[in-house]
Amino acid sequence: MTPIRTPSHEAGQVPRLKFSTDAVRKEEQFDAWSSFNSMAELEAITPPAEGFKASSTSYRLGGLQLTSFQLAPMKINYTQNIQRRLGLDHWCLSVATKGPVGYQNSENEVAVAPGHLLLHSYASPFSGVMENTHYSSVFFARDDFWDIADHLDRGAHKLAHGPMAQIVRDFMLSMIARADGLTQTDASALSEAFGNLVRALVTNNPATIEAAKLPIAAAQFDRARRFINANLKMPGLTPDAVCANIGVSRRQLYYLFEQQGGVASYIRNRRLAACYSTLAKSGAVRLISSVAYEYGFTNVSSFYRQFAARYGFGPGEARVAARSGQVPSITECAFVDWLRRLGE
Known part of the structure; x- marks a missing residue:
């Protein structure tokens, strides 16, 4: 063979x-x-x-x-x-x-x-x-x-x-x-x-270093993105925590996530997407509040409002939406796409 x-x-x-x-x-x-x-x-x-x-x-x-x-x-x-x-x-x-x-x-x-x-x-x-x-x-x-x-x-x-x-x-x-x-x-x-x-x-x-400014930023962005996605359940997942992990200033971090609406917005949207996925997969087994707390949302009422603003329906309806094949709109940007956009 x-x-x-x-x-x-x-x-x-x-x-x-x-x-x-x-x-x-x-x-x-x-x-x-x-x-x-x-x-x-x-x-x-x-x-x-x-x-x-x-x-x-x-x-x-x-x-x-x-x-x-x-x-x-x-x-x-x-x-x-x-x-x-x-x-x-x-x-x-x-x-x-x-x-x-x-x-x-x-x-x-x-x-x-x-x-x-x-x-x-x-x-x-x-x-x-x-x-x-x-x-x-x-x-x-x-x-x-x-x-x-x-x-x-x-x-x-x-x-x-x-x-x-x-x-x-x-x-x-x-x-x-x-x-x-x-x-x-x-x-x-x-x-x-x-x-x-x-x-x-x-x-x-x-x-x-100046000539490499864009790919340096792209590498830093991707490292930050991977750190955030791996730590969505971490209570202390803040912009300062991301800065400490990838070794950049708060000013540089905000520049990296400017096209994502800011790093705090990115973290919130990734956590909302994780909640949506968990609710859709778990059916009626898990309480909505427990899922929200798991992913760092400490105020359930605020979580409901943010979820509805993001997806157009509430967390309870996410289970029904998942069964009909509807999926969340993820705004996460791919590495190479983000690299190209930096040069525009």
Whole structure:
């Protein structure tokens, strides 16, 4: 049985390539992965009989390639001979979301924990060890970043640190989370934004920070949005709490949510949407007041008024509306859409 290798390029969407060893016999899975991924010498850590579950999905975003990997334990060795054979002169920014990665070259040895950002270069040898690792990488060519090549070379084979590293990581995680829905138009916006962020990351001067102002704001907005959505039941979910979590001032936070009617309005609307969803799913089982209190509404009368103003009917009618197929109007803005609107 052959491995799953699916190139895809639906109308308007970015080109993508998916690969998985799931359909391969266990004892042949590592060989299948090695044949597909010939960019380095690979060595499985577990015996062939135990199988080698691995998959990758790659997306072409203009001059960038975004690839997400899920890998069983293995060792990798990118040698000088492979570099000469492939002729690669690319850098790669990677962020792990699961499992440690051990990485080293002739000068550095790095332990890459989940959430850390690693910059490495395919112009020189390196090696590494994976342990049931999930990570994603953005590959970009020297020719497209010639203006900061010296900075990138000095930062290669090292972890990136500081506020800009966190912003670049958040930007990458947002790209990864939405990769399957990206269009060619999105790719152009993301490629330009990523380039500005990388320049700000490695040079950290006022000119590059200013050029990256919009994608920095987009990454901050998306991080704030994710924090809010994950903490809708938290009693202390206030603008100040959001500021503390993402490390911005109240003034910057209000700028980020200006198109949403302000951060307090965004939090209220997300909580109302969560109440609507809970009431619709729970039928008559739960008291409306208990649902309102669960999501931070301390005044039930005020909750009824806000709910009706938002949806055009009261919470009690939400259950009937749900059975008829009516859903709440969600004003939450997608990451790439918000990025484009910033530049208008």
